[in-house]
Amino acid sequence: MIRIEDYIPIVGQATVDELGLLADRLRGKTIQNINSTAVGGGVAEILSRMIPLLGQLGVSAAWDVIKGDEKFFEITKKFHNGLHGVPVEIDDGEYAHFLEVNRYNAEQIRFGDIVFVHDPQPIALVEKRGAIGKNWLWRCHIDFSRPDPKIWEFLRQFIPRYNAAVFSAPAFSQKLPIPQILIAPSIDPLSDKNKELDEATIDAVFARFGIDRSRPVVTQISRFDYLKDPVGVIKAYKLAKQRVDMQLVVAGGGATDDPEGPIIMEEVRREAEKDKDIFVLFLPPASDIEINALQRGSTVILQKSLKEGFGLTVSEALWKGKPTIAGAVGGIPLQIAHKYSGILTHSIEGTAQWIKQLISAPEYARRLGINGKEHIRNNFLITRHIKDYLLLFLSLFHEGDVVYL
Amino acid sequence: MEAFHFFTKLDQTLLLGLRARTIAELLTGIRSVPDASIYFHTHRFLQQHHFLSPEPPNDFAYWVTNVLSDDALAERLWSVDPVRFEGISGLRETLIGVLESHLASTERRIECAAGEEFHFMACKTFVLPTGHSARTLGEFAEQMGQVTINSVYFHMFDAKMRLKSGENDFSRWFRDQGKTALAIEIRRLDPYSYTLDGLRRQIVALVKKYDSH
Numbered sequence: 001m002i003r004i005e006d007y008i009p010i011v012g013q014a015t016v017d018e019l020g021l022l023a024d025r026l027r028g029k030t031i032q033n034i035n036s037t038a039v040g041g042g043v044a045e046i047l048s049r050m051i052p053l054l055g056q057l058g059v060s061a062a063w064d065v066i067k068g069d070e071k072f073f074e075i076t077k078k079f080h081n082g083l084h085g086v087p088v089e090i091d092d093g094e095y096a097h098f099l100e101v102n103r104y105n106a107e108q109i110r111f112g113d114i115v116f117v118h119d120p121q122p123i124a125l126v127e128k129r130g131a132i133g134k135n136w137l138w139r140c141h142i143d144f145s146r147p148d149p150k151i152w153e154f155l156r157q158f159i160p161r162y163n164a165a166v167f168s169a170p171a172f173s174q175k176l177p178i179p180q181i182l183i184a185p186s187i188d189p190l191s192d193k194n195k196e197l198d199e200a201t202i203d204a205v206f207a208r209f210g211i212d213r214s215r216p217v218v219t220q221i222s223r224f225d226y227l228k229d230p231v232g233v234i235k236a237y238k239l240a241k242q243r244v245d246m247q248l249v250v251a252g253g254g255a256t257d258d259p260e261g262p263i264i265m266e267e268v269r270r271e272a273e274k275d276k277d278i279f280v281l282f283l284p285p286a287s288d289i290e291i292n293a294l295q296r297g298s299t300v301i302l303q304k305s306l307k308e309g310f311g312l313t314v315s316e317a318l319w320k321g322k323p324t325i326a327g328a329v330g331g332i333p334l335q336i337a338h339k340y341s342g343i344l345t346h347s348i349e350g351t352a353q354w355i356k357q358l359i360s361a362p363e364y365a366r367r368l369g370i371n372g373k374e375h376i377r378n379n380f381l382i383t384r385h386i387k388d389y390l391l392l393f394l395s396l397f398h399e400g401d402v403v404y405l
Numbered sequence: 406m407e408a409f410h411f412f413t414k415l416d417q418t419l420l421l422g423l424r425a426r427t428i429a430e431l432l433t434g435i436r437s438v439p440d441a442s443i444y445f446h447t448h449r450f451l452q453q454h455h456f457l458s459p460e461p462p463n464d465f466a467y468w469v470t471n472v473l474s475d476d477a478l479a480e481r482l483w484s485v486d487p488v489r490f491e492g493i494s495g496l497r498e499t500l501i502g503v504l505e506s507h508l509a510s511t512e513r514r515i516e517c518a519a520g521e522e523f524h525f526m527a528c529k530t531f532v533l534p535t536g537h538s539a540r541t542l543g544e545f546a547e548q549m550g551q552v553t554i555n556s557v558y559f560h561m562f563d564a565k566m567r568l569k570s571g572e573n574d575f576s577r578w579f580r581d582q583g584k585t586a587l588a589i590e591i592r593r594l595d596p597y598s599y600t601l602d603g604l605r606r607q608i609v610a611l612v613k614k615y616d617s618h
Contacts, residue, residue: 014535014553018413021533145520170524173420180420182526329520337450338471391417391531398531401441402567405533 002049002190004056010189011383019383022390023057025405031393032112033063036076036121042185043118043141046385049188053386059393062112066105066122071097076121079155082148083120095154099124114393117162126161135396138162141185143309143330144172163396168310169331181392184334186385187315187376192288194319197296205293211247211279216359219249219298221291224264224282227307228252229327231264232348234271234278236304239352241277244359251281251294295320300358300365304351305329315380318342318372323358323365325351335380341372409545409578411537411552414559416528418445424522427514428478431465432504434525440493442527444567447487447496449528451562451597463487464523465500472521478507488595492569530563542584542616546609554601561596561604575608587615 008016033051035043047063054061068076075094082088102124109125114135117125119142126136138159144167147155159165164179173180187194206213218237222228230250237248250268265282272278283290295301301317301324308330315335317324326332328344336342343358345351358365378384394405421438425431435443446464466482469475481503490496517523537552539545549557560574572592579588590611596604 012553014551017535018415018553018555021413021535022415022531025533167420170420170526171520171522173422173524175422180422182418182420337467344471387415388417391415391529394531395417395529400529401439401527402530402532402563405531 001052004053006190007381007383011377011381015383019057019386019390022387022394022405023054023059026059026390026393029060029114029393030112031059031061031114031116032109033061033116033118034066034109034122034125035063035118036066036068036073038065046185046382047118049191049382050386050389053382054389057386057390059390060112064109066101066125067108068101068105068121072101079120079151080142082151083142083144085146085148088148088151090151103127114396120155123155123158126158129161136162137164137166137392137396139166139183140172141168143169144174145169164392166392169334171330179395181395183385183388183392184331184380185310185312186380186382187312187319188382189319193292194316195292197289197293201289202293202297205290206297209249209279209281209294211249211297213297216244216246216299217249217297218246218300218302218355218359219251219294220302220304221249221294221313222252222303222305224252224261224268226260226264227305229304229306230268231271232306232351233302233304234268236302236348236351236355237278238275239349240355240359244356246299246355246359247277247279249279249281249294249298251279251283251291253283253285253287291316292320295322298322300325300355302351302355303327303332304345305332308332311335312380314342315376318369319376319380321369321373323368324372325354325358335375336372337375340368341375342368406540406582408538408540409575411535411539411548411556412532412559413535413553413556414530414532414563415555416445416530419527419529421525421527423525425525426516426522428469428473428475428504428508429514431468431523432501432508434523435465435497435500435504438525439527440497440567441529442525443493443497443500445526445528447485448562448566449526451558451601468523472517472523473515475513475515478503481507486595486597487566488597490566491571492566496566530567532559532563542582542587542612546612546616549605549609549612554605557601557605557608584615587611 004016033047037044051061051063075098078088078090106125106128111132111134116137118139129136160177162178164181165176166181166183167173168185211217220233224230233250268280272280295317301322303311303314303326305311305327310331314324314326314332324342325345326336328346336344338344343354345354423434425434450462466479469482470479485499487496535552535556537548539548564574565572576588576592599607
């Protein structure tokens, strides 16, 4: 089991001490997380890592999962798609069923002092607040920048009943009558995807895929999805390659539930064929070590997204000290200060230009990588996420701009 | 000798749900947001990017440079020197003045691309004792190496700009201890022109110099 002390060599003793100082002030309070799935998905992953660490700090944190039938999850899937801009139809009966499932769960759950509700699925539990009181927080993990108006109208009736709402990026904030707090997601530097690897492991992964580590390697690791622009990545590589020698790795999982997935993969293959320096890798789900090794062994990393939620793959790349070129969308500009800790681009041509520059100016590229890693160390590791959650809980009990604890 | 107690501060970032797409909207926002927002946007960069170049950047200048590509205006925003101000209101008025004179001097109106808006934020600051304290200059120099950068930040920036003490906490303590020359030297430092680690090293070096006097 990972211990909170294991993070001291990474973030420093004083930072871990600060977590302890905050946690001490939450003694006696119980924090209850509620979401809709125990496994799979980013929320479950972060809760499963964070709750044991909160416990070690002396904070009593629990985690409940609401129960729903198939129909309920079909409805919440429609919510999810609608909030991401996919046209969906939800009828009155479905809204009624959504409420019925939430009300059933509200009767089953024993609520803690602070009820921390994650995402839209359990949002209506807050109807219980009138009867039981408590402090309620709603954490929205998804892109909320352009929600479907009808779904937003439905969800919006619940939000003002919470003490505060939490969003992952500034663009997701809305005009709301309650405080809104920014808490970005985080990466865990001790997970398989991010932990240090020895050179032999990196060499072995590169050898397995037939990639030559003695020549520059440019890599994008992302789902095969139009919004990650893998075809644009190949076009940028082809432009840059007219001037500089390099190989390209486009690696990611197949999006099995996405009807566009196979079409995109076919396009990527077509774009990549006849160039033996392009490696299109379809990685199975349990490929964290391979992803880690591919990132660590690369010269430059791309995340040429056209639209992005937060884009944590950028933090993963920067954490490995890699010069990173990424689209200036979603949460990516929070992770990269242009020309300081990475490069933000808006086009295929711009991306190609920067690929050439970073391969040709390794000292500058190295500096970007160092700055990027420090930026992630200070702002996007799980320890910062824990700090933000502790402050969130404490803010329920303290008013004002400056609070002396 | 009265001890210096090191405090630390941790910030919660608040989203105000207010955004700007143009210089005019940026001006409207700067006029209306709370002090904690002006403070956040003129100091956040310093704390989040404290390992980077020691320029005095603020979020407004960064946005005008990187999104609106108006380098001349960005430079004017960039050069608003926070060290000159005793509090937020003077800083806010100066930023307003720069934007007003810019709008009056040009017909050029640029709107940012969708998704690249300036989002106004603010911070709620939690201050807590670190348990570290010093009674002598030697102890002070030693403890400065052990507290987090947030502690240095709190005593140098928050104390003066937000809590309206008029000067940073370190100088005040040195003066109270009769170390007036050291207090003046620390006060004269432009803390915005160092990285935070650079600032910490500079303070420690000055304290050691006076400790050996």
